[in-house]
Amino acid sequence: xxxxxxxxxxxxxxxxxxxxxxxxxxxxxxxxxxxxxxxxxxxxxxxxxxxxxxxxxxxxxxxxxxxxxxxxxxxxxxxxxxxxxxxxxxxxxxxxxxxxxxxxxxxxxxxxxxxxxxxxxxxxxxxxxxxxxxxxxxxxxxxxxxxxxxxxxxxxxxxxxxxxxxxxxxxxxxxxxxxxxxxxxxxxxxxxxxxxxxxxxxxxxxxxxxxxxxxxxxxxxxxxxxxxxxxxxxxxxxxxxxxxxxxxxxxxxxxxxxxxxxxxxxxxxxxxxxxxxxxxxxxxxxxxxxxxxxxxxxxxxxxxxxxxxxxxxxxxxxxxxxxxxxxxxxxxxxxxxxxxxxxxxxxxxxxxxxxxxxxxxxxxxxxxxxxxxxxxx
Amino acid sequence: xxxxxxxxxxxxxxxxxxxxxxxxxxxxxxxxxxxxxxxxxxxxxxxxxxxxxxxxxxxxxxxxxxxxxxxxxxxxxxxxxxxxxxxxxxxxxxxxxxxxxxxxxxxxxxxxxxxxxxxxxxxxxxxxxxxxxxxxxxxxxxxxxxxxxxxxxxxxxxxxxxxxxxxxxxxxxxxxxxxxxxxxxxxxxxxxxxxxxxxxxxxxxxxxxxxxxxxxxxxxxxxxxxxxxxxxxxxxxxxxxxxxxxxxxxxxxxxxxxxxxxxxxxxxxxxxxxxxxxxxxxxxxxxxxxxxxxxxxxxxxxxxxxxxxxxxxxxxxxxxxxxxxxxxxxxxxxxxxxxxxxxxxxxxxxxxxxxxxxxxxxxxxxxxxxxxxxxxxxxxxxxxxxxxxxxx
Numbered sequence: 001x002x003x004x005x006x007x008x009x010x011x012x013x014x015x016x017x018x019x020x021x022x023x024x025x026x027x028x029x030x031x032x033x034x035x036x037x038x039x040x041x042x043x044x045x046x047x048x049x050x051x052x053x054x055x056x057x058x059x060x061x062x063x064x065x066x067x068x069x070x071x072x073x074x075x076x077x078x079x080x081x082x083x084x085x086x087x088x089x090x091x092x093x094x095x096x097x098x099x100x101x102x103x104x105x106x107x108x109x110x111x112x113x114x115x116x117x118x119x120x121x122x123x124x125x126x127x128x129x130x131x132x133x134x135x136x137x138x139x140x141x142x143x144x145x146x147x148x149x150x151x152x153x154x155x156x157x158x159x160x161x162x163x164x165x166x167x168x169x170x171x172x173x174x175x176x177x178x179x180x181x182x183x184x185x186x187x188x189x190x191x192x193x194x195x196x197x198x199x200x201x202x203x204x205x206x207x208x209x210x211x212x213x214x215x216x217x218x219x220x221x222x223x224x225x226x227x228x229x230x231x232x233x234x235x236x237x238x239x240x241x242x243x244x245x246x247x248x249x250x251x252x253x254x255x256x257x258x259x260x261x262x263x264x265x266x267x268x269x270x271x272x273x274x275x276x277x278x279x280x281x282x283x284x285x286x287x288x289x290x291x292x293x294x295x296x297x298x299x300x301x302x303x304x305x306x307x308x309x310x311x312x313x314x315x316x317x318x319x320x321x322x323x324x325x326x327x328x329x330x331x332x333x334x335x336x337x338x339x340x341x342x343x344x345x346x347x348x349x350x351x352x353x354x355x356x357x358x359x360x361x362x363x364x365x366x367x368x369x370x371x372x373x374x375x376x377x
Numbered sequence: 378x379x380x381x382x383x384x385x386x387x388x389x390x391x392x393x394x395x396x397x398x399x400x401x402x403x404x405x406x407x408x409x410x411x412x413x414x415x416x417x418x419x420x421x422x423x424x425x426x427x428x429x430x431x432x433x434x435x436x437x438x439x440x441x442x443x444x445x446x447x448x449x450x451x452x453x454x455x456x457x458x459x460x461x462x463x464x465x466x467x468x469x470x471x472x473x474x475x476x477x478x479x480x481x482x483x484x485x486x487x488x489x490x491x492x493x494x495x496x497x498x499x500x501x502x503x504x505x506x507x508x509x510x511x512x513x514x515x516x517x518x519x520x521x522x523x524x525x526x527x528x529x530x531x532x533x534x535x536x537x538x539x540x541x542x543x544x545x546x547x548x549x550x551x552x553x554x555x556x557x558x559x560x561x562x563x564x565x566x567x568x569x570x571x572x573x574x575x576x577x578x579x580x581x582x583x584x585x586x587x588x589x590x591x592x593x594x595x596x597x598x599x600x601x602x603x604x605x606x607x608x609x610x611x612x613x614x615x616x617x618x619x620x621x622x623x624x625x626x627x628x629x630x631x632x633x634x635x636x637x638x639x640x641x642x643x644x645x646x647x648x649x650x651x652x653x654x655x656x657x658x659x660x661x662x663x664x665x666x667x668x669x670x671x672x673x674x675x676x677x678x679x680x681x682x683x684x685x686x687x688x689x690x691x692x693x694x695x696x697x698x699x700x701x702x703x704x705x706x707x708x709x710x711x712x713x714x715x716x717x718x719x720x721x722x723x724x725x726x727x728x729x730x731x732x733x734x735x736x737x738x739x740x741x742x743x744x745x746x747x748x749x750x751x752x753x754x755x756x757x758x759x760x761x762x763x764x765x766x767x768x769x
Contacts, residue, residue, distance in 0.1 A: 026463070026480075027458055027460065028458075028642075029458065050460050050487075050490050051487065113449070113452075113453075114453065114456075114458045116459070116460040116490060116491060117449075117491050119490070119491075152478055152479075152482060152483055153478075153482070155482065155483060155486035156486070158483070199487070223488075223493075224488035224489055224493070225488060247487045247488045247489075247490065248487065248488040249486050249487060249488075250486055250487070250488055250521035250522055250523075251486060251521060
């Protein structure tokens with residue numbers, strides 16, 4: 001393998017792919033970056049930790065097509081510290097030579113034969129393809145991913161459910177204390193509903209990669225993985241598509257639609273920013289997993305009390321319809337829900353102090369947050 | 378899932394040939410494909426190789442159900458470097474519950490990376506801590522689709538019944554002497570060495586391989602086999618014990634050098650950045666356990682070799698010289714057998730003393746004390762006859 005390229009292009013590609021390098025790789029070769037130079041003048045840079053695969057391409061003058069696996073972190077550091085301008089790479093027996101300006105580096109490489117087959121090629125005819133706005137998807141992921149569980153004993157809950165139907169994608173995640181559901185519009189889709197569960201960690205990376213890309217994301221659901229094709233917006237010519245792929249979590253996601261209540265009689269409408277600030281302040285006095293209490297009435301009274309530490313209380317303006325009662329929540333979960341919403345005012349709908357409450361944006365229905373109250377003794 | 382694994386096919390080379398398993402009488406010729414397997418049999422009877430061959434058979438795209446042994450998938454599986462093959466082995470004395478919670482359960486819940494199946498091979502499954510075994514139960518009983526779990530185990534009694542009862546059990550026998558010799562010769566050992574290795578290994582292909590291919594193992598064997606002749610008094614026994622412990626320490630030191638290189642490699646691979654501390658810590662932990670384990674292995678080898686000496690003497694006294702394993706020391710064995718007048722019961726007791734000590738070591742007995750106690754007992758049970766050869 002032998003090619004020349006711009007250092008900035010190479011750095012962009014290397015930094016993108018490096019996100020998939022794991023610190024606790026099970027296979028030694030996965031600490032590497034897989035670099036493949038093609039006759040067509042594009043160089044693919046890829047990495048995987050098996051859960052998440054990230055690949056991108058850059059334009060280069062390819063003298064000799066080929067494949068090499070370089071030690072990821074070191075290569076990343078070298079490229080980052082090179083001056084701008086042209087870089088040339090040439091692989092020899094068990095090593096790669098990097099030259100830039102008057103600098104020469106020789107680095108031992110890893111065995112390309114050990115590198116797993118990457119799941120980034122195009123799909124088969126029976127794979128499902130949908131397309132969406134990348135900014136919208138990024139926003140939706142940010143709303144939902146945080147609600148996924150970190151309890152490894154129930155694996156399906158460590159993932160996010162993707163429900164794909166014609167024209168619509170619904171994302172849902174729950175850790176069994178709260179449930180976040182977000183809907184977005186898509187182009188294309190299968191004839192009937194397709195459900196897959198993707199690991200939350202991979203989706204958090206996807207969300208990060210989507211930031212600032214603009215443009216569209218094409219999503220391909222295949223037999224055992226989902227592949228996202230990102231067009232790197234605004235950088236025409238500097239590279240091609242970037243690809244992110246993730247394996248599924250196998251299993252049955254709980255039927256969350258059954259959990260969503262309908263028609264609670266009590267609804268509280270408050271300013272979102274004020275609610276966030278108040279919950280954060282009062283929440284300081286809800287230590288040791290104690291809840292914050294909300295007295296729902298014409299005014300919202302938020303209070304917390306930790307024995308031997310102290311107590312806090314704050315009253316907020318609110319519009320309220322229904323009976324007055326007290327409901328208590330984990331302050332972090334309440335804060336997460338309110339911060340995931342994007343409207344100026346939010347609506348809290350509740351049945352009583354024990355039934356799960358709903359948090360929504362005012363006059364907005366694409367995102368729903370269901371929150372279990374904490375039982376007050 | 379009703380595919381069959383075959384140990385032999387007509388003429389093509391398969392993974393079973395590559396791993397020297399084909400045609401060995403202890404390989405079941407036909408296996409249904411349940412999702413949980415327990416390969417049970419003595420150390421070195423080919424269980425691990427069989428587990429890898431099965432993994433190749435399950436995932437090989439070219440010869441599905443058999444495993445071609447030469448494609449990229451098969452070669453990566455044989456070398457333990459395939460993303461859909463998960464090898465779980467004790468890091469030291471035990472397989473901890475974390476190894477199952479991190480290495481098995483989340484991975485089993487994921488779809489396979491390359492193929493349609495993923496295979497988990499849990500080596501020395503008897504070393505799973507009971508809590509690790511319990512953590513595995515649910516996955517073992519109802520694994521996610523396309524998951525196959527193979528437990529490789531020497532001692533079934535250390536497995537919870539709830540674990541073994543969920544598996545299809547395949548029993549392995551000691552590998553016949555001739556088969557071991559043939560395998561070693563195929564791996565380029567010279568015939569006399571291969572023959573001796575096969576005899577002293579007592580059906581354990583790993584032990585035979587170590588002896589035939591590692592000069593250190595041969596020199597250790599000679600020194601351990603000479604121990605019985607030195608046990609003229611308790612004092613001598615203590616000296617011999619100290620030497621055995623030193624021998625183990627030497628082996629540990631060699632490995633420790635190799636580990637330092639591994640630490641350097643890890644640093645190169647990971648860099649010094651944030652988030653690498655846990656990888657370093659876990660490597661250090663693994664190294665410590667590995668060293669402890671290696672020490673035990675050498676001590677067990679010593680006990681086993683010493684025990685085999687008494688067994689040989691017993692064979693010679695019972696007029697079965699063909700059964701003598703230590704072919705290189707046959708003359709010494711015969712001389713000892715002729716000169717001594719011990720009760721054969723005492724020889725049996727000596728063999729037994731050698732056989733029970735590894736169990737104590739596995740339960741974390743102090744290595745020096747365990748070896749000293751064993752050798753002092755041996756000096757009392759079966760001291761060398763007056764005319765027996767000395768090592769000088």
